[in-house]
Amino acid sequence: MSSIAAYYNGKTILITGATGFMGKVLMEKLLRSSPDVEAVYILVRPKAGQSMQERVANMVKSKVFDRVREDCPNFQEKIKPINAELTQPNLSISAKDLQELLSQVNVVFHCAATVRFDEPLKHALLLNVMGTQQLLSLARQMQKLEAFIHISTAYANCNRRNIDEVIYPPPVETKKLCDLMEWMDESVIQEITPKLIGDWPNTYTYTKALAEYLVQQEKEHLNIAIIRPSIVGASWHEPFPGWIDNFNGASGMIIAAGKGILQTVKVNNEAVADLIPVDVVINLTLAAGWYTAVHRPKTMLVYNCTTGGINPFCWGEIGYHVISTFKRNPLEQAFRIPRAQMTSNYLINQYWIAVSHKAPAMLYDLYMRLTGRKPRMMKIFNRLHKSMLLLEYFTCQSWEWSSENTNTLMAQLSPEDRRLFNFDVRQLHWSEYIENYCIGAKKYLLNEDMSGIPAAKQHLRKLRNIQYAFNTTLLVIIWRIFIARSQMARNIWYFVVSLCYKFLSYFRASSTLRH
Ligand SMILES: CCCCCCCC/C=C\CCCCCCCC(=O)SCCNC(=O)CCNC(=O)[C@H](O)C(C)(C)COP(=O)(O)OP(=O)(O)OC[C@H]1O[C@@H](n2cnc3c(N)ncnc32)[C@H](O)[C@@H]1OP(=O)(O)O
Ligand SMILES: NC(=O)C1=CN([C@@H]2O[C@H](COP(=O)(O)OP(=O)(O)OC[C@H]3O[C@@H](n4cnc5c(N)ncnc54)[C@H](OP(=O)(O)O)[C@@H]3O)[C@@H](O)[C@H]2O)C=CC1
Known part of the structure; x- marks a missing residue:
């Protein structure tokens, strides 16, 4: 006994x-x-x-x-x-x-x-x-x-x-x-x-x-x-395994990453989590x-x-396992496809905050306004940024x-x-633990059913298509505004394209020679 x-x-x-x-x-x-x-x-x-x-x-x-x-x-x-x-x-x-x-x-x-x-x-x-x-x-x-x-x-x-x-x-x-x-x-x-x-x-x-x-x-x-x-x-x-019932510690950030809200976070990838x-x-x-x-x-x-x-296990490794688990077991109604830029560099982090947090939030809120609904994304991001600011002391050292x-x-x-x-935490297998953590957060904290995973995956595919369509439109707009209108920009553009083409031909030729 x-x-x-x-x-x-x-x-x-x-x-x-x-x-x-x-x-x-x-x-x-x-x-x-x-x-x-x-x-x-x-x-x-x-x-x-x-x-x-x-x-x-x-x-x-x-x-x-x-x-x-x-x-x-x-x-x-x-x-x-x-x-x-x-x-x-x-x-x-x-x-x-x-x-x-x-x-x-x-x-x-x-x-x-x-x-x-x-x-x-x-x-x-x-x-x-x-x-x-x-x-x-x-x-x-x-x-x-x-x-x-x-x-x-x-x-x-x-x-x-x-x-x-x-x-x-x-x-x-x-x-x-x-x-x-x-x-x-x-x-x-x-x-x-x-x-x-x-x-x-x-x-x-x-x-x-x-x-x-x-x-x-x-x-x-x-x-x-x-x-x-x-x-x-x-x-x-x-x-x-994976039981959890509040958003404290790392849990809130893990869920925000799974929902595709958190796309960038200030962490030292090599620091111990x-x-x-x-x-x-x-x-x-x-x-x-x-x-x-x-x-x-x-x-x-x-x-x-x-x-x-x-x-020991590092923040970079946690980020990798969180994202890969949520790709296999997505959360319902994600805002964007889960991915995380993890850097301890202030400027790089600010750049990603502007590009992958604030810009999509503003666009989404604009869409909500245009369709007569209440905008809410900017508010969520402001809260997320406040939390990130308070947590970064612990993730950067x-x-x-x-x-x-x-x-x-x-x-x-x-x-x-x-x-x-x-x-005895020597027996703890981190990748398995993080997977159970993410799935536990989905089941116990968000009350999402595992049977909803196929629909959640379908939603991610839809988001990917929206993203491709958006990126293509953006490229066409940039082309129309900047490149098609200026001779110098056109020259630079042709120079870059021909350089890429030459590189490709070179690699193709050298790989044919090797065989
Ligand atoms: C790829 C991903 C990789 C992951 C990377 C992770 C990075 C960093 C992770 C983690 C490092 C942690 C280091 C901790 C070290 C210390 C160790 C200890 O001793 S731990 C004691 C822990 N204590 C805390 O963890 C309190 C921290 N929280 C707070 O102080 C506050 O929550 C604060 C200031 C951050 C935010 O305060 P507000 O007033 O804006 O919000 P509020 O009152 O907390 O929440 C309002 C409602 O929103 C929900 N909520 C909170 N966070 C949420 C979230 N992320 N998503 C959805 N809902 C959330 C809450 O459950 C609450 O719901 P309702 O009103 O009760 O129904
Ligand atoms: N979670 C973590 O990551 C860590 C936690 N700790 C420590 O572990 C302990 C437990 O943390 P955790 O369970 O996560 O925290 P929770 O916030 O989940 O729980 C706090 C508990 O304290 C009670 N409480 C708060 N204020 C009062 C009050 N005025 N009178 C009576 N009860 C009150 C709460 O009751 P109510 O339900 O009424 O609010 C709740 O039961 C804390 O001492 C914390 O410092 C240490 C390291 C990390």
Whole structure:
């Protein structure tokens, strides 16, 4: 029997961020591998007009729980939602719920965070730092707590090139910064944010770094471990290959490429694309929870959960596999044929943005206006460009993360645990993974049926014909306007054509001679 699965049986777990991408996969794996878990408390807030109960009822119907639903049909009875808002004092948890948590919980998994790169600093601090601080203060009062697992990000210290499994002190004192946020005007905070975050690229990574330091400072007697995943992508195996449910990380860009919207992107083709499958992160998280609770390491362990140092794959290779998968399995109603110019050169990228993003968008919107419909393409491209600008920091450079703690943990696992809670990314076959990622995005994120592929291929053929017709028309127009009207342009044109002809004749002659 797996020691990890056995450990969680009979235990009471608390998960924050359970409605999020990683939280759902964590909950699913926990309930499936340890069906006798006592209870899984989840902190949920009402959102978008839905009460907490409605949100949870919808969530358990989600496809991600299909496997656990098959294995144990009453799995939802173990899930105990608690109304909470992490940015509010005492997390807005009622006195009754609080009592229950303090007396029952054995393990806490803290996943909740704002992952938006453009989050105003005040809100990012309130949630990612102060929310963590409040949760830690609850954890210290929990009578039966055995482990507290904090999910950070491998990019929390992205202002460094080499990142070890240690906590780096931040440049400011977190408490002083939080005090400042309390009285300072919102517009002033906005203005001084770039100065405050210094060489961090956004408020997300900055506040995650502050949160790590705070966890170390305020851990007291708690058994804590920190997990630092890199760019979390679709699942490798569990619950299904390619499972994904949001547009974060690389997923939005991959879909935009599949839809033929993204035709150019600023990346360093040789830079390592540190994608990590979500199930790998969750397996490591559960293994670390078990290890922290059972072995109680003397110091707080940080686990870098990355692929680059062990099984590197570059952005250029990702781009190639994404495009080739979408050519074989096209998305429905693509805007253009999927293809991607990937360059780290600013000017070349700007040229392609103008030619293959803005010009087609303007033409399409003109066509929409002329046919009495609402133009929308320019708006989509403006949003895409905003996202690309925020992501390019991560796609134009590489980092090196050490992974000693992660490797040591792997070595401590029994063969059965290593199989059931696999986080050995040496076995990851990238081209197969990327193919499943793209197909998973099509199926689970866009809800497109695989039976629609022949029609989608037919649509791509139509787009190709439109493109040929458009290019020919453009050539004729250019000929009429520039070449046919000017003697000099005509001479140049004949010179180029005769040069091409001579080259062709030369190659034909030399290849005949060889035979
Ligand atoms: C050939 C292709 C090759 C691929 C090349 C890939 C290149 C680059 C790839 C990736 C590098 C990633 C590096 C990450 C490293 C960090 C690691 C971590 O720790 S990761 C934490 C991750 N956090 C994020 O990833 C948040 C990033 N996102 C944001 O901050 C925001 O989304 C932002 C500022 C980029 C855009 O904000 P808005 O306000 O314009 O849009 P919004 O609110 O996000 O979305 C509005 C609606 O549109 C959908 N949407 C978003 N993106 C979409 C898309 N691409 N296509 C379709 N719909 C999309 C959303 O689902 C949303 O829908 P509804 O309103 O909820 O129904
Ligand atoms: N995705 C990635 O690529 C990576 C993620 N991480 C880290 O992993 C963790 C999980 O990320 P992921 O699952 O992708 O993120 P999601 O955005 O999918 O989920 C975030 C979760 O946090 C909850 N949450 C947000 N604000 C509050 C609040 N004020 N009160 C209560 N709950 C709140 C959300 O609840 P609600 O549904 O109500 O919004 C949601 O459940 C985060 O800590 C993130 O930093 C690290 C590296 C990479």
